[in-house]
Amino acid sequence: MSATGITQTLASWAAGLSRNTIPSSVWHQGVRSFVNWLGCAVGGSQHATVERALSALSRFSGPPKATILGRRERLDELHAALINGISSHVLDYDDTHLKTIIHPAGPVASALLAVAEGQPVSGADLLTAFIVGLEVECRIGNAVYPDHYDRGWHITGTTGVFGAAAAVGRLRGLDTQRMSWAMGIAGTQSSGLREMFGTMCKSFHPGRAAQNGAAAAFLAEAGFDSSERVLEAPRGFAHVVSTKQDFDEITQGLGERWEAELNTYKPFACGIVIHPVIDGCCQIHREFRVSARDIVFVELRVHPLVLELTGKREPKTGLEGKFSVYHAAAYALLRGDGSPEAFTDAAVGDPEMVALRARVKVEVDPAIHEASAHIAVTLSDGRRLQRSVAAAIGSLEKPLSDKDITDKFQRQTIPVIGSDATNRLIDLAWQLDALPDAAELAQAAAQSCP
């Protein structure tokens, strides 16, 4: 209970950081995170979750200053932050800070780009604020993970609100005191239960974190005060929501080690826990092109967490398919893919998939690393195709290249805004830090949309 000055230290760093001190590798990772987020937000923008949120809440929107990415509607900045945050996460295809399984870009970027439509912000300033937000969010996550997550908190929501507040606070030029208030106002709104996984509320969490974090910054700017030690106080965030409080994770090495540099981008549209299985099955598909009728059975050996999180034997919907390692393996073996197309209702209901996933056997072994998987496919001709994946594509060891991110972006956005708008948007997005006005990106992400 004796930690002091934690919130102040972080707030002071967030308010005062000079852009020139950000290493170029971090700067570029920031751009990658932003580009990946933008593609996901456009890609998810037609989802029923987004439609229903708009149908419920648009009537309460203020002046329509901000773009709903991938759509024609415009809402006030706070509502746009909410909706874009939902869109960016709804396909479970966004990004992951593997140390905490926070999906970091959604809450922060959704808040920033929306606010950037209400005031002039250069791309470089937006990127600086984005990197600050990612850092704040992930460091707070490090301080309480895994206990906080194990207790049942959806850490993307609970820490994302701090990231959004710090990032928008930075855009608004808050001093240290007001930045600490912004974090306080954010922290006292921190929320999001894991019980919501599998429902529309899961993607609501990063959306609400974006919206509430941005509101926290505007409130603090107006002199709405708060605790100046929300993180470390006995009845503050870390003690209330977690049994673990490692405050050094928040304050040590600020500006030296960068959590923002550790972000990874999902090659597959589901929780990372089954990415090794999907990666291995895709490899077998590409190498052997086996057909369903030739497969007698499939054996998977994985960490126990895989079945705990994705043990659904008979998924009925696309969403349930994300929580079925059986379906994900079958689809990857037959189609070589784990993109959002793998998790549609049609894909999950495909009789060929239904039949094959019944022949998938899963053996769990605590000795296997969470990031690894072993796959063996037994064929009717007696052959046994095997693949071991030590680290899946998209992991820190095997990161997506910039081109991979562009490919993923195009694959998501072309069906929504078409090829021409996609090409213009992806070019702009990679040049984020050179844009005189970052809002240009938002407007480009609504061109030619349905």
Added chain:
Amino acid sequence: MSATGITQTLASWAAGLSRNTIPSSVWHQGVRSFVNWLGCAVGGSQHATVERALSALSRFSGPPKATILGRRERLDELHAALINGISSHVLDYDDTHLKTIIHPAGPVASALLAVAEGQPVSGADLLTAFIVGLEVECRIGNAVYPDHYDRGWHITGTTGVFGAAAAVGRLRGLDTQRMSWAMGIAGTQSSGLREMFGTMCKSFHPGRAAQNGAAAAFLAEAGFDSSERVLEAPRGFAHVVSTKQDFDEITQGLGERWEAELNTYKPFACGIVIHPVIDGCCQIHREFRVSARDIVFVELRVHPLVLELTGKREPKTGLEGKFSVYHAAAYALLRGDGSPEAFTDAAVGDPEMVALRARVKVEVDPAIHEASAHIAVTLSDGRRLQRSVAAAIGSLEKPLSDKDITDKFQRQTIPVIGSDATNRLIDLAWQLDALPDAAELAQAAAQSCP
């Protein structure tokens, strides 16, 4: 972990309750709670906390359909719910469900009256929804109190969001499934840290609970789905935020025992923990009219919680004065009052108060009931004036009468909207259940305002 159907049971009750089955005593207590809330919201409406929230967030408001009570501004229904919720709690003068120390009316009534300006709602329907919301909120509080509060959660915020969702869900005619979604969407936004006490964020909690609960109901209505067991699931509300989960408190005796009937109304504008001291000191003031210079010292004997919560020896601001039993006792002895006037910066800085509170001695004794206090005032002429308070005015044992509530209302609203508007408003408020259109009340509460 084996509790099942808790959320469904409560949602089904909230959606299906017939107004005619509400006992008349509960019905009247509902009116009292509403009247008390309305006076507090008008009374707090000029506070700096409200000003700053408006200054930060008005720019994001949608169509101005709803009244900011006691003010000229109008905002969309969700923003009005937020601001009115802040106003109603900002003077710590509202109401208390003593079993859980929830201040129940704020989150529920602030949501309901704002929503009633966006759609036609009779006073009786609003009152029914209000009673439903109070019941939902307090029963959920019972299930997790005191562990939940002890962990550091501001229970008015964390449970208020459920109450607001259920109440607005009721107004919107949600069926059981959508009502359970509304509770799920509410629960996954549940938040509010006790670390915020003493800052503007304390009253932000009931405001945000009102706003977020109302939004949850609108989302559920639009088919935005959620868990249908947010209360009882292993990673649902009760398990995540508390070590105690007494689900019988939620489901047993629904429609038979009524938590809404147990609401109490504050005669003094501070936490109830020092109400016995203030009551006793006011009694001594009325009986003996002692002056400061005649008092040698004051001795208080109280439960240890009094010093834990209100042990500030040298408060500097009105707000800090609420957390100083020394100040509260001195002011009550000299002025016979514990209304918001007792907790202004001027009152706290009055040299006579500063001098007298230095002569107040507090002895704690765990054997003394939390609701009791013993006061002894030693005078320079050798007399010793004593008073023991077993239960303070405003408690369940000594409730405020309807006339007391009217007096309290007038005392708060006359300085804001004047006598004429106050008289019209209080008459209307007591007739809540006969009003064809409840929105009339909101509009009357903004007449003649500054």
